[in-house]
Amino acid sequence: MSTESASAIQKSQVDLVDFVDWSGVECLNQNSSHSLPNALKQGYREDDGLNLESDADEQLLIYIPFTQVVKLYSVVVKGPEEEGPKTVKLFSNKEHMGFSNVNEFPPSDTAILSPDNLKEKPVVLKYVKFQNVRSLTIFIEDNQSGSDITKVQKIALFGTTVETTDMKGLKKIEDH
Amino acid sequence: MVLEATMICIDNSEWMRNGDYSPSRFQAQADAVNLICGAKTQSNPENTVGVLAMAGKGVRVLVTPTSDLGKILACMHGLEIGGEMNLAAGIQVAQLALKHRQNKKQQQRIIVFAGSPIKHDKKTLEMIGRKLKKSNVALDIVDFGEEEDGKAEKLEALLAAVNTNDTSHIVHVPTGPNALSDVLISTPIFTGDGEGGSGFAAAAAAAAAGGVSGFEFGVDPNLDPELALALRVSMEEERARQEAAAKKAAEEGSKQEKGGEQPSSSQDATMTESASVAASEADNKRNDLTDEENALLRQALAMSMDEPASSHELRDTDMSEAAADDPDLALALQLSVQDSTKDSGSQTDMSKLLADQSFVSSILASLPGVDPNDPSVKDLLASMQSQSEPPEKKDEDKPKEEK
Numbered sequence: 001m002s003t004e005s006a007s008a009i010q011k012s013q014v015d016l017v018d019f020v021d022w023s024g025v026e027c028l029n030q031n032s033s034h035s036l037p038n039a040l041k042q043g044y045r046e047d048d049g050l051n052l053e054s055d056a057d058e059q060l061l062i063y064i065p066f067t068q069v070v071k072l073y074s075v076v077v078k079g080p081e082e083e084g085p086k087t088v089k090l091f092s093n094k095e096h097m098g099f100s101n102v103n104e105f106p107p108s109d110t111a112i113l114s115p116d117n118l119k120e121k122p123v124v125l126k127y128v129k130f131q132n133v134r135s136l137t138i139f140i141e142d143n144q145s146g147s148d149i150t151k152v153q154k155i156a157l158f159g160t161t162v163e164t165t166d167m168k169g170l171k172k173i174e175d176h
Numbered sequence: 177m178v179l180e181a182t183m184i185c186i187d188n189s190e191w192m193r194n195g196d197y198s199p200s201r202f203q204a205q206a207d208a209v210n211l212i213c214g215a216k217t218q219s220n221p222e223n224t225v226g227v228l229a230m231a232g233k234g235v236r237v238l239v240t241p242t243s244d245l246g247k248i249l250a251c252m253h254g255l256e257i258g259g260e261m262n263l264a265a266g267i268q269v270a271q272l273a274l275k276h277r278q279n280k281k282q283q284q285r286i287i288v289f290a291g292s293p294i295k296h297d298k299k300t301l302e303m304i305g306r307k308l309k310k311s312n313v314a315l316d317i318v319d320f321g322e323e324e325d326g327k328a329e330k331l332e333a334l335l336a337a338v339n340t341n342d343t344s345h346i347v348h349v350p351t352g353p354n355a356l357s358d359v360l361i362s363t364p365i366f367t368g369d370g371e372g373g374s375g376f377a378a379a380a381a382a383a384a385a386g387g388v389s390g391f392e393f394g395v396d397p398n399l400d401p402e403l404a405l406a407l408r409v410s411m412e413e414e415r416a417r418q419e420a421a422a423k424k425a426a427e428e429g430s431k432q433e434k435g436g437e438q439p440s441s442s443q444d445a446t447m448t449e450s451a452s453v454a455a456s457e458a459d460n461k462r463n464d465l466t467d468e469e470n471a472l473l474r475q476a477l478a479m480s481m482d483e484p485a486s487s488h489e490l491r492d493t494d495m496s497e498a499a500a501d502d503p504d505l506a507l508a509l510q511l512s513v514q515d516s517t518k519d520s521g522s523q524t525d526m527s528k529l530l531a532d533q534s535f536v537s538s539i540l541a542s543l544p545g546v547d548p549n550d551p552s553v554k555d556l557l558a559s560m561q562s563q564s565e566p567p568e569k570k571d572e573d574k575p576k577e578e579k
Contacts, residue, residue, distance in 0.1 A: 029310040032341055055340070056306045096280050099310055 013073050016066070016157040017042060024065040024135075028099065031055045034151075036062060045154040051079075052152040058143050060085075060150055061099060065135040069162045072130035074122040077113060078154035082145040084118040085152060087111075091137040092130055102139050115144070122158065130159070181241045181282040182216055182225045183270035184209055184289070189231035189261040191292035191322050196351040201321050204356035205289050206252045208318070211357045212287065213248045215366050224282065226273055227251055230266035231259040231292075237269065241277050261292045267304055271313055284313040287365065290331060291321030298333050305337025314338070316365045320349040320356060 017040065027036040034053035038044045054060045072092070079085055089107035091097065108129040117123055136157070143150040186209065192202040209227065216223045224241035227248055238251040267286060274284040286308070294301075308315055315338040317331050328348060335346045345364045349356055360366055 028312055056309045056337075059310070098275060099307075100275075 012160055013158040014160065016070055016072070016159050019066045019068060019070055019161060021065040021067045024063070026063040027052070028061040029055050029057070029059060031149075039152045039155045040064070045078075045156070048153050050153075052155075054140075054150045058140075058146075058148055058150045059099065060138075060140040060152070061097060061102065062138040062140070062155075063095075063097070063135065064138070064157075066133065070133050070159050071127070071162060072125060072133050072136065072157060072159040073127060074124045074158045075111070076120055076122045076154065076156040076158070077117060077152065078120050079118045079143075079150075079152045081115055081118060083143050083147050083149055083151040084113065085140040085142075085150055086113055086144050087141040088113060088123075089139040089141060090125065090130075091139065092133045093135055094137050095135060097137050097139075107139070113144075118144070120154070132162070133159075177220050179220055179279075179282050180216065180223050180285050181274055181277045181279070182212075182223070182285045182287060183241065183273050184212065184225065184227050184287045185266045185270055186227060186229050186255075187231060187261045187289045187291040187321070188229045188255055188257050189259055189292045190257065191261075192257050194321065197320065197349075197356050201291055202257055204320075205291070207355065208289070208357045208360050209252060210249060211361070212366065213245055217243055217245060222279070222282075224277065224279070228266065228270055228273065229255060230263065231261045232256055233259065235262055235265045235269045237273055240273060260295070261290075263288070263290065263294055264296050264300055264304055267308070267315075271308060271311065274313065275311075284311070285316065286313060287316040287318070289318045289320070290327070293322050293324040294327055294330050296330070298330050301330055301334040302337040305334045308338045309340060312340075314340075314343040316344060317346040318349060318356075318360065318365070319346060323350075 020040070025036060025040070030036055031053040032055075034051050036052055038047075038050035039052035044050050052060070075088075075090070077085055077088060088111045089102075090109045090111070091102075091105065092108040094105060109125050111117075111123045111125075113123065114121075138155070140150055140152070186205055188202065192200065192205065194201050197204040213225045216225050221243065224243050225239075225248060226237065226241035227239045228235060228237040232255075238255070239247050242248070267288065270286045271284075274286070277284070305315070315335065317335060319328060319331050331346055335344055338344045347360065347363045347365060349359050
C-alpha cells in the first residue's frame with residue numbers, strides 16, 4: 001500500500017511548489033518569527049530547524065493560491081512528534097476563510113495524521129474532490145499532544161497541472 | 177503607506193457628557209475621529225475608515241469602511257449620547273465589519289475610544305484580544321475620560337493579548353488643558369507605526385506645537401503632494417550634507433570662531449536649504465534660549481523665528497541695517513545667525529560654539545554700553561568678517577568633493 005502510493009507519486013505527479021502564487025499566500029495565527037515560508041518554500045522546508053509555528057493557540061489557517069489550475073493528489077506534512085499537526089482539513093477553492101467560518105463549510109477532505117505521516121509519509125487525498133483546484137486552504141485544527149503551539153516542518157503538495165493556456169506563450173498575430 | 181481598513185469604535189455613553197475635556201468628552205472624541213480619518217486617507221488614498229458607536233441603544237455601525245471623508249464627518253452629527261458602552265460587543269462587531277471589507281488586501285485595524293468604566297473582566301478582554309490576534313487584526317486603544325481602578329490594567333491586558341510586533345498601541349490621555357486630538361497627534365496611532373509620519377500628521381503637529389502656519393514647508397500637501405515630497409526629500413539630503421560639512425568645518429576650524437564658517441555655508445544654500453535650516457532653526461532656538469540670557473540675542477531669535485521661510489538675503493539686509501544703527505545689535509544678530517544655522521548634528525560643535533557664545537555674550541553683558549570704537553570689539557568684528565570670506569571658497573569646494 002505504501003509502495004503503491006510512493007510509486008503513484010513518482011508516476012506523473014509533480015511537486016506543486018512551483019505553481020504556488022507566492023503573492024497571495026497567507027497564514028493566520030502564525031508566529032511572525034516562524035512563518036509559513038519556513039514550511040513551504042524550497043530549501044527552507046528541508047531544514048528541520050526552520051518551522052512554521054502557531055501563535056496565540058494551536059490552530060493554523062493556511063491559504064495557498066496557485067498560478068494555474070491543478071489537480072491535487074497527495075499531501076506531505078512533516079512535523080515533530082509531539083507538536084506536529086493531527087487533524088488537518090483541506091478546503092479547495094474557498095477564498096479568505098477565517099477561524100470563525102472554517103467550521104461552516106464541509107471540508108473537501110479531512111486527514112488525521114499519524115506519526116508515520118509526520119515522518120513524511122504522504123497522505124493520499126480524495127482525488128475526485130481536488131480536480132479543479134485554484135486555491136487550497138489548509139486548516140490545522142489541533143496537534144498530536146494537545147500543546148499550545150503547533151509546529152510544522154514541511155508542507156509539500158503533489159499533483160498534476162491541468163492543461164491551461166500559457167498566456168505568456170500567446171503572441172499577437174501580425175497584421176499584414 | 178500601509179494599505180489599511182480601520183474601524184473606529186466611539187464611546188457615546190452617558191459618561192461622555194462630562195466637560196473635563198473641552199468642550200465635552202464627546203466633542204473631543206469627534207474631533208479626534210475626524211483627524212484620524214484625515215490622516216489615514218492621506219497616508220494612503222486607498223485606505224478605508226468606518227465608524228461604529230458602542231453605546232446608545234446598542235452597538236451600531238454608523239459608516240462601513242469607506243474612503244469618503246464626507247460620510248464619516250456627517251455621521252458624527254446627530255449622534256445621541258446615552259446608555260452604557262459595551263466594549264466586547266463593539267470590538268466583535270468591528271471585527272465582523274472588517275471581515276466584510278471590499279478590498280481583502282487591506283490590513284485590518286480597530287481603534288477604540290474607551291472613555292467610560294469597563295464592566296467586562298480581564299479574562300473576557302484577553303480572550304477577545306487573542307481572537308483578534310489570530311485573525312491578524314491590530315488594535316489601538318485610547319484610554320481617556322473616566323479613571324477607574326483597574327481600567328488601565330484591563331486595557332493593558334487586552335493590548336498584550338492582541339499585540340504582535342508592536343502593531344497595536346495604547347494611549348492614556350489624562351484630563352488637562354491639551355485637547356484630546358492634540359495629544360493623539362504625537363502618538364503612534366497617528367504616525368502609523370513609526371513610518372516617520374505622514375505629511376498630514378507632521379503638518380498638524382507643527383501647527384499644534386509652534387503656532388506656525390499649518391504646513392511644514394508652506395506647501396499644502398493636499399494641493400501639491402509632489403512638491404511637498406520633493407521638499408521633504410531635499411531637506412533631508414541637505415541636512416545630511418550640512419552635517420557632513422559641519423563636521424569637517426568643526427575639525428578644521430577648531431580653534432577659530434566656528435561661527436564664521438556657518439553663515440557662509442548657509443549663504444551658499446538654495447531655497448530648500450533655507451527651508452531646512454528654518455526647520456532645524458526652530459529646534460536650535462529652543463535649546464539656545466535656555467543657555468543664553470542676552471536680551472539682544474533673544475530679540476534677534478524671535479525675529480528670525482517669526483519668518484522661518486524667509487530667505488537668507490532678507491536676513492542679511494536686516495543685519496546690515498541694524499549694523500548701521502548699533503554694532504551691539506549687529507554682533508548679536510550675527511551670533512544668532514551663526515547659532516541658528518548650526519546643524520542639529522554634532523553636539524560637540526554645539527558645546528564648543530556655546531562656549532564661545534557664552535564668552536562673547538559675557539563680554540557684551542559686562543559692557544552694556546560698549547563703545548563702538550573699542551578696539552577689542554572692532555577687532556572681533558573684523559576677524560569674524562575676514563574669516564567668512566576664505567571659508568566661503570572652502571565650502572564651495574567641499575560640496576563638489578562630497579558629490
